[in-house]
Amino acid sequence: MTVQLSQKERMLLQDQKKHEEVCVSKYNTYAQQAQDPNLQQLFSDYAQNEQQHLDTINQILAGQVPQITQNAGQGQQNPGLYLKGSNNPQDAGLCSDMLMTEKYVSNTYDTAIFESKDSNIRQVLNHIQKEEQEHGEGIFNYMKNSGMY
Ligand SMILES: [Fe+2]
Ligand SMILES: [Fe+2]
Structure with missing residues (x-):
């Protein structure tokens, strides 16, 4: 099945593409910068999710019209929910940055979803947005469990 995108849809999707590229790159970089091995693992897992989004x-x-790929939260436990690390300022800074990034990206999916003509595409974008919120939840929980929040 193929779809014909409107110019507006294409523009918004180009933005989402850019956002996903930034997410992949940030999670990969931060996985290397994080001190706590649990956080390194969490960030690399999420980098893979972001690559699938891209x-x-x-x-x-x-x-x-892509098939929906199931990631964290769907049968598989979101890895962030029970992880904990040590409260060090550098890791806390990386987490805050990613939490802010996820909030922003989730927000921008709203606009892309509302402007989609095709109901199947809406569902695919909606699924991605749900995963961004799960990333946010994982990071939030990691921070809370580690005494950062
Ligand atoms: Fe994403
Ligand atoms: Fe995300």
Whole structure:
């Protein structure tokens, strides 16, 4: 099945593509910068999710309607919920940055979803948005469990 995107949809999806690229790059960089091995693992897991989001957005931009890929939260436990680390300022800073980033990206998916003509694409974008919120929840919980919040 292929879709014809409007110019507005294409513009918004280009933005989402850029956001996903930034998320992949930040999570990969921060996985290396984090002191706590649990946080390194969490960030690398999320980097992989973001790569899948990026691939999905690219598929839509190519006119395809992608299959929904199940990530954290769907049968599989969100890895962030029970993790904990030590409260060090550098890791706390990385977490705050990613929490802020996830909030922003989740927000921008709203606009993309509301402007989508195709109901299947809405569902795919909605699924990605749900995963951004799960990333936010994982980071929030990690911070809370580690005494950062
Ligand atoms: Fe994402
Ligand atoms: Fe995310």
